[in-house]
Every structure is written in C-alpha cells, then in structure tokens.
Amino acid sequence: MALIVQKYGGTSVGSIEKIRAVAERVIETSIQGNQMVIVLSAMAGQTDGLIKLANDITEDPDSRELDVLVSTGEQISVALFAMAVKTMGYDARSLLGFQVAIHTDHLFGKARIHDIETDRIIRNLDQGRIVTVAGFQGLDDHGDITTLGRGGSDTTAVALAAALKADVCEIFTDVNGVYTTDPNICPRAKKMDFISYEEMLEMASLGAKVLEIRSVEFAKKFDVPIHVRSTFTNERGTMVVAETKDMEKVAVSGVAYNKNEARVTIRKVPDQPGIASRIFDPVFRAGIVVDMIVQNTSQDGLTDLTFTVLKTDFYKTMKLVSDIAAEIGAERVLGDEDIAKVSIIGVGMRTHAGVAKTMFATLAKENINIMMISTSEIKISCLIEEKYTELAVRVLHKAFGLDDEKEKAS
C-alpha cells in the first residue's frame, strides 16, 4: 500500500464534470489499495475573480482580509470534491489549512510553511477515507488565515508529501509534463522525461508556472520526487529529480519567460555609500521581492539605479521609492510595466562556452533590444519589451536546438 499525494490545478477542477472526473480517477487509484491525500486548487478563474472583487472595493486591499477572501476558492473545491466522492459510494473528508493544521509565518499573500501537523490526516486515512486538503492556505501563530502566493497549491502538495513521507507526489495539470518551454506559446516545445531540481527551480523562478518555485525548493530540500502529469490522459509526465551526470550533456535545456514583472528606474541618484541600502530598506521591509538590479557607473557623482519587482508590488514600490527618492535628492522615478524577461536555463551551461553570445545574437537578429541582463551559473535572463516575448521565446528555442523535429514534419 502506497501513500500518494496528488494535486489538481484550477483547470483540472474547473467545472462540476471535471471535479467528478477527478473523483473517479482518485477512487480508481484508491481501490487499488493506496492511501490518497488530494490537494486542490480553486476552480479555474476563481482566485482572479476574488482578487477582482477586492480591487473593486480598493486598489490596495488590506492584506489580512485579502487572504480571508482568496482562500475561499479552495474551500469550495475541496467541499465539492468530497461530496462527489461520497455520491460515488466512497468516503472522503475535506480539510482546510487551519484544520490540518498547516502553520506558516505572518506574511499575508506570500506566507511560508514552517510546520505541518499530520495527525488529523493520518487518522482520517486510517479510517479508510480519501482526504482532500485545500491548497494555497495556512494558519499563522495569531490564528489568522494566510495564503502562500499565486500557484501555492503546488507548495501545499509537496510540503504535505514531505511531512507525510509520501511515496510519491503527483502534480496533475493541463499539460503533459514539463516542456522545454511553455507549450502554449511554442508549438515545437518538447516534453522532458526528467528535469533536475536545480533546472526546475530556475525554470519556475523565471516564469514557467507549471510548478510554483517554493514547491520545488521543498522537493529539493526533502528529496521528494515530483511527477508532473496531465489530468486528462494517462501518459507518463515529467519526473523532477536530483541531477544526474547525463543532464550536463546539453548546454540549454529550457526557455522561460515572465510577463509579471515591472521595472523601476531612479534617475540621478547621489552616488554615495549607504544610498542603495536606504533605497531598498523600505522595499524589503514591506516584504517586496526585488529581482534584477542594475546600477550604472556614476557621472558627476550621480548614477541611475534600475530594478524589477512583481507587477502586483509595482504600485506599492513606486510609492515607497518615490518618497525615498525625494529624501535623498534623486531627480525622478520612472516606472515601466510593458516589459518581459526571457531566460535560457541549463546545468550544461557550466561546461559549455558561447551560450551568452548565441542568446544575444539571436535576439539582435530579430531587432529585439535588451534592456537588462542577469546571469547565474545555469541561466541567462534578458529584459525586453513585452510585445516581443513570444517571438523571443520561439527564436531562442530554435537557436538552442530545442525544437521538436516531429512537430516540424507534420
């Protein structure tokens, strides 16, 4: 008997018919003698709808109340799923984050899980029930509901798999696995059979939303193998596992893009010790994650500082930075939301030369201007105008030999 944690995303539970189909699929695996813990997302579009409701009240909703609101999407899914299982003659029990309990820190909207109690889940499993847990939500130590950030149900699933020492963690979604790039924008994307935790971490952090980044961090830390696969077929998907020697053979294994960031530029900042710290201090204290940062060499004691943040943090960041810019005597603050980051990823970059050169030349050939560049050992990212995103992804995918030849022939 195996203990299996499965997570179904929003599209997979997007209608009553789909919830019934998931219930049938889960029951089938359960009656083969497995214990099943099913993590569900909100039905497709619900979380966005709830955020919109909040934004209809105010542009900057109270973060505690926003979490109370957006966590309700998952509550609906688990209740409907448990009902569906019961109508099929099997026993199920839904549990919300606080009932489990999934303990997190206090950062509303991007809380981190620090501990999961497993007793209640195990008790229910031992009574022969299918247990369904609401994804994306937890409980802080003031007893308040928190949420884990967009896509956070993946993290709930992997963290539960680690806490329960599950035999396998399966992430069911609307594509067949992890591809060399987003199959919805590049028809020649290829499904990978395996990907290393390191590459998946980079792909996720650079925008491949098929797995949420913290879920991969958890999986790597606690050695949880993840199987990413389709809800709608029985095909084998992609295993996310520890790196093997073979994986270094190719220089670039994937291309990712992210349209969720915005750029902030502070013009003519006095170039003095401590200035960067003063600018970023209020931003960090507000829990805002800063991504790419570039500071130019100074001219006449003045410099420009540019960085990117999530679009959802853009409004708040502009306000914080404008206040500080006035205090330190910078000339002005500019913002740009029409940007995208395209990235190439591969553990093979450690041993292959010329990868950056190919990337820059490929973008240049299409006349795509690079605004910022950042690199790490296994990735290179370029900030470009948002309207060129799809084109950039496709030409890079081809330039690094990732195109699916079968697709080309058809």
Ligand code: ADP
């Ligand atoms: P779910 O609702 O199941 O959590 P998501 O929408 O969060 O699903 O993630 C699945 C989507 O991720 C796919 O539909 C696809 O468009 C996108 N995606 C982006 N990059 C990749 C990639 N490299 N491989 C597979 N899917 C990707």
Ligand code: ASP
């Ligand atoms: N419902 C949440 C979201 O849309 C969490 C998830 O689906 O993983 O971001």
Ligand code: MG
């Ligand atoms: Mg998701």
